[in-house]
Amino acid sequence: MANFDEIIDRRNTHSAKWDVMEAVYGVSPDGGLSMWVADMDFKPPQAVIDTLQASVDHGIFGYHAPDTSYRQAVCSWMKRRHGWEIAPEWISSTHGLVAAVALALQAYTEKGDGIILFTPVYHAFAKMVSNNERKIVEAELVQANGRYDMDLEALEASLDGSEKMVILCSPHNPGGRVWSVAELRALADFCVKHDLILLADEIHHDLVFAGHKHVVTALAAPEIADRLVTLAAASKTFNLAGGMTGAVIISDEALRARFAKAHQAAGASPNGFGKGMTEAAYNGGESWLEELLEYLTENRRVFDEGVNAIPGVRSMALESTYLAWVDFSGTGMKTEEVIERVQSGAKIAANYGETFGKGGEGFLRFNLGCPRSMVEDAVSRLQSAFKDLQ
Numbered sequence: 001m002a003n004f005d006e007i008i009d010r011r012n013t014h015s016a017k018w019d020v021m022e023a024v025y026g027v028s029p030d031g032g033l034s035m036w037v038a039d040m041d042f043k044p045p046q047a048v049i050d051t052l053q054a055s056v057d058h059g060i061f062g063y064h065a066p067d068t069s070y071r072q073a074v075c076s077w078m079k080r081r082h083g084w085e086i087a088p089e090w091i092s093s094t095h096g097l098v099a100a101v102a103l104a105l106q107a108y109t110e111k112g113d114g115i116i117l118f119t120p121v122y123h124a125f126a127k128m129v130s131n132n133e134r135k136i137v138e139a140e141l142v143q144a145n146g147r148y149d150m151d152l153e154a155l156e157a158s159l160d161g162s163e164k165m166v167i168l169c170s171p172h173n174p175g176g177r178v179w180s181v182a183e184l185r186a187l188a189d190f191c192v193k194h195d196l197i198l199l200a201d202e203i204h205h206d207l208v209f210a211g212h213k214h215v216v217t218a219l220a221a222p223e224i225a226d227r228l229v230t231l232a233a234a235s236k237t238f239n240l241a242g243g244m245t246g247a248v249i250i251s252d253e254a255l256r257a258r259f260a261k262a263h264q265a266a267g268a269s270p271n272g273f274g275k276g277m278t279e280a281a282y283n284g285g286e287s288w289l290e291e292l293l294e295y296l297t298e299n300r301r302v303f304d305e306g307v308n309a310i311p312g313v314r315s316m317a318l319e320s321t322y323l324a325w326v327d328f329s330g331t332g333m334k335t336e337e338v339i340e341r342v343q344s345g346a347k348i349a350a351n352y353g354e355t356f357g358k359g360g361e362g363f364l365r366f367n368l369g370c371p372r373s374m375v376e377d378a379v380s381r382l383q384s385a386f387k388d389l390q
């Protein structure tokens with residue numbers, strides 16, 4: 001049994017989440033709560049630790065090859081957990097998935113091309129688009145019944161013909177939407193109609209709560225295989241982000257060759273530790289994941305119940321991810337005041353909504369991948385910081 005209640009001090013361990021929070025948010029890790037960067041304060045499955053330990057015991061850290069067993073583990077996971085049969089040669093392994101987004105932009109688009117993002121969305125997408133001198137096209141998600149929907153009609157009306165790619169986050173971060181087959185199919189049709197490559201980042205695919213089902217885009221819309229690139233990884237699922245290993249899965253040979261060209265030009269590949277951890281997690285981490293999902297379900301309940309009790313504050317009901325997306329606009333306060341209360345009052349470091357693009361204003365994102373006691377502490381700190389509203 002995993003012990004997700006265990007408090008593990010991550011300060012002074014080169015943790016981006018804990019050791020950079022003060023520089024970014026002015027919240028000291030001594031006494032403050034770090035709820036921003038999307039990794040979890042949990043140890044991974046024992047199988048992962050055993051694999052790394054065996055490597056340390058062996059003591060030789062040379063080049064890593066062949067990666068046949070890693071590829072097999074990815075194929076097996078996709079089949080077992082997602083019902084998707086993939087071939088080992090469809091996989092390209094990258095130095096994480098942000099790098100994969102950058103490589104896909106270089107492989108399939110040119111400078112100045114329009115890249116469609118459904119905002120608010122994971123901030124590194126926009127960063128990669130602008131760092132690669134492409135043009136960000138923001139298609140703002142609309143809220144209906146407290147959750148996000150895509151508005152393809154509005155998007156269609158805004159197109160100027162320069163668009164070459166859509167980057168989809170499925171499930172969606174932030175907000176946790178699990179897109180339905182109908183929604184994925186509608187988007188696939190849209191991509192065909194406007195001749196767009198669809199880059200489906202499915203990194204959060206395993207972190208889906210009961211009552212919802214993630215459908216792999218490639219299964220929802222098999223007819224767009226010649227324009228579909230899927231991104232997956234074990235890093236969010238099993239808390240292995242430092243392993244910097246992602247899988248780019250492309251079934252169409254010609255599309256894959258274009259990606260391979262950009263990948264080879266960059267000369268970048270992941271390290272053996274990341275592949276080893278991924279393989280160990282996929283082969284030996286399934287029961288750990290089931291326990292994690294139960295734990296996160298309760299964290300979500302405790303957090304939502306607590307913050308939704310503050311007048312004007314609403315946490316979006318997550319269908320997936322451990323990233324609570326909280327709308328403070330109902331308090332009537334300016335964003336600066338909300339931030340001041342959260343950072344200086346509650347001493348919590350949480351991501352600013354506006355960094356996720358259009359539609360993120362007024363929101364903060366809180367990472368619930370932490371021991372329950374920290375979620376409870378965060379709730380009580382937030383309730384005190386806004387107690388004048390009660």
Ligand SMILES: Cc1ncc(COP(=O)(O)O)c(C=O)c1O
Pocket residue numbers: 038095096097098099122169173201203204233235241244245246
């Ligand atoms: C949608 C999405 N893609 C990619 C990443 C990060 O990928 P990597 O660490 O493999 O670069 C994140 C991290 O939060 C994410 O939410």
